[in-house]
Structures are given as structure tokens and as C-alpha cells.
Amino acid sequence: MNSAFAKESQPQVKVAQNQGAQRIVALSPHSVEMLFAIGVGDRIVATTEHADFPEQAKSITRIGGYYGVQIERIVELNPDLVVVWQGGNKLDDINRLIDLGFTVYDSSPKNLAQVADDLIALGELTANQTQAQTAADTYLSELQSIKSAHQQKVPVKVFYQLWSSPLMTVAKGSWIQNIIEVCQGENVFYDAATEYPQLSIENVLLTQAQVIVQSQDEGNILGIDWQAWPQLPAVANAHIYQLDADLIHRASPRSIEGVKAMCEAIDKAR
Incomplete structure (x- = not known):
């Protein structure tokens, strides 16, 4: 399962004061995508596992992953900016980097609009404001266009299958809920007690969901054969429908492509 959904308490992260960072450690796939989007991807000296877009990102040195990062290696690299991710980096690692005196920025967008906010913030931190503003404006314009195209459409009951074993979905406050809302989807588990609840197949059958959207991970898709329950609309x-998890789960400019894919799937059920 994509580890983007782990929850930790909010660290006290300081934001860089000096502009023009030249040596950047980006500790999440989505922040790597953002930095390339604003034209400073070539300044990234290290990142974590699964940072694979754009193609150039695959050649960046890896220094860890969700299980933790190599603090000693970061010290050796001596970056002037470390972009962390509260939802995907260990809190102890983030606090250690702060204690060591590194300039740290937390890129943890909670909704679609905040992707643009982070693009602009990273533009400030790298003295690349013009390209960052252009990227943010383009992103927001495309997002608004999709919202406008769907705001009058009839709602459709949606079940989003985040994972199959255990069976998990999304609820209010989750990243994916933001995407479903843009498409005028009605998340059948919106009011669940947690953002990423576990549930049973029986729970799903009771919802009368009109569309099932799954993250495109083989283990997730093969985990449940929904054809065994034809009573579900x-x-x-x-x-x-199966969607690319990187487009749906990563808070990056490519989220626009994920929104388009989600809306297309939901539209087919109208």
C-alpha cells in the first residue's frame, strides 16, 4: 500500500529565510516533482525511494525512504535546503535535521490548492519565483477549469478502494476526497471516523456505490474480485476503474492528471 497515508504529529518545522538554495535534499517524490516543475530539479543532490518523475529524477542519489533517511549522508552532502514531508518522513528524522541546523521546509499539501502554495514557496526558497508563479498559475487555472466543468453535474456514489487487504478507503479530510469532490463524486464513506478507514465487503455492499475506483497496484486490484457481488450497482x-496511484496519491502538479482520470471514471457512471 502507498505509504503516503501514515499519520504523525505535526513537527515544528522552520522555513528557510535565505533565498537561492542551490543544494537541495528533497525527501519525497512529490517535492521532487515540484522542484522540477519550477525549473530547479538539477539542484537536487539527494532524494528518497520512489522519486521517479520526471525521468531525470531516477538518477538522483537515494538516501532512504519511508522507513527513515540517512542523516549522516545528508550531513556529508551539506544542503542549504531540506524539503521534508510530514506525512511520509519519520518525525525523529525531521527533528534531527532541525536540531543539526539545516534549513527545513515542510511540503505537506492537504488539499489541491495547496500544491500551488508550495510551488510558490519553493520558488521563493530557490530564487526562481517567476517560473514557480507560472507553474502555480497554470496548475490553478487547469484545476478551476475542471471544477467549472463538473460543478453542475449530478452526483455519483463513489467507493474508492485504497487497498484490498485489509480493505481500506478514504473519508473526509483525506487527499483523495479532495479529488472526488472536484468531480462531483459522492464518497460513500465520507463520514467515516478516520481519514483512511478499514472496512468489510459487507460495508461496501450496503452503500449501493455506482462506481468503484481502485488505485492501480496489482496487489490491490487482484485482492478482491468484485464480480462475486453483482448486487452492487x-x-x-x-x-x-483502475487509476495510476502516482497521479492520484501524490500532491504534485501532476495531480491535475489524476483529477482528470478520476472525473473521467465517475462520468462513465453518470
Whole structure:
């Protein structure tokens, strides 16, 4: 399962005061994508596992992952900016980097609009404001266009299958809920007690979901054969769709492509 959904308490992260960072450690795939989007990807000296877009990102040195990062290696690299991710980096690692005196910026967008905020902030921190502003404006314009195209559409009951074993979905406050809302989808587990609840197949059958959207991970797709429950409208009408998890789960400029894919799937069930 994508580890983007782990929750930790909010660290006290300081934001860089000096502009023009030249040596950047980016500790998440989405921040790598953001830095390339604003034209400073060539300044990244290290990153974590799964940072694979754009193609150039694959050649960046890896110094850890969700299980933790190599603090000693970061010290050796001596970056003037470390971009952390509160939801995907260990809190102890983040606090250690702060204690060592590194300039740290927490890129942890909670909704789609905040992707643009981070693009602009990273532009300030790298003295690349003009390209960052252009990237942010383009992103927001595309997002607004999609919202406008869907705001009058009839709501559709959506079940988002985050993972199959255990069976997990998304609820209010989650990143993916933001995407479903743009498409005028009605998340059947919106009011669950947690952002990423575990549930049973019986729970899903009771919702009468009209469309099932799954993250495109083989283990997730093969984990449950929904054809065994044709009483569910999504199954009866063949509205089960698989989406690229990187586009849906990463808070990057490519989220626009994820929104488009989600809306296309939901539109098919209208």
C-alpha cells in the first residue's frame, strides 16, 4: 500500500529565510516533482525511494525512504535546503535535521490548492519565483477549469478502494476526497471516523456505490474480485476503474492528471 497515508504529529518545522538554495535534499517524490516543475530539479543532490518523475529524477542519489533517511549522508552532502514531508518522513528524522541546523521546509499539501502554495514557496526558497508563479498559475487555472466543468453535474456514489487487504478507503479530510469532490463524486464513506478507514465487503455492499475506483497496484486490484457481488450497482453496470496511484496519491502538479482520470471514471457512471 502507498505509504503516503501514515499519520504523525505535526513537527515544528522552520522555513528557510535565505533565498537561492542551490543544494537541495528533497525527501519525497512529490517535492521532487515540484522542484522540477519550477525549473530547479538539477539542484537536487539527494532524494528518497520512489522519486521517479520526471525521468531525470531516477538518477538522483537515494538516501532512504519511508522507513527513515540517512542523516549522516545528508550531513556529508551539506544542503542549504531540506524539503521534508510530514506525512511520509519519520518525525525523529525531521527533528534531527532541525536540531543539526539545516534549513527545513515542510511540503505537506492537504488539499489541491495547496500544491500551488508550495510551488510558490519553493520558488521563493530557490530564487526562481517567476517560473514557480507560472507553474502555480497554470496548475490553478487547469484545476478551476475542471471544477467549472463538473460543478453542475449530478452526483455519483463513489467507493474508492485504497487497498484490498485489509480493505481500506478514504473519508473526509483525506487527499483523495479532495479529488472526488472536484468531480462531483459522492464518497460513500465520507463520514467515516478516520481519514483512511478499514472496512468489510459487507460495508461496501450496503452503500449501493455506482462506481468503484481502485488505485492501480496489482496487489490491490487482484485482492478482491468484485464480480462475486453483482448486487452492487458498480459491479452490475461494469463501472470499476483502475487509476495510476502516482497521479492520484501524490500532491504534485501532476495531480491535475489524476483529477482528470478520476472525473473521467465517475462520468462513465453518470
